Amino acid sequence: MATRSATSGGSKTVSATSKTAPKPTSGPSKTTVKSAAPRGVPAPETAVVTELATAVTSPELKKRELFELVSARADMPKNKVKPVVEAMMEVLGEAIADGRELNLQPFGKLKVQRTKDLGNARVVVAKIRQSKPTPD
16 A cells, blocks of 8 residues: 655655565665676767757847837838837737737748736747748
8 A cells, every 4th residue: 555645845755555574685785787788899978968058149129229220221210110110019919919820021920839818917939930041
């Protein structure tokens, strides 16, 4: 008969109750590990990965910088660009909130994977697939 009890660390311990007494042991026990390699062939070396590769990211793009970049690219004053960019961000935000798939090249194809409503926000997990630029 096995019983389970929870510990404070969240892990479970299992204790077994048996009607027979435990077998006495004489001396230390040996545990042997059999190799998958045939005799005479050295076992392959194992490698332990200790470093994690981190993605290098640029600083985030804020609205002010976006207005400046669009203004420069369109060769228009910022006061003309700002309402258009803000309206565009509202439309995109609403489409993402509705779970719609966006296909806006060269931005890419955005597909909502899952959403979670929190108390004061909605978390949206999405994938963006961008085409690679063609070499000139």
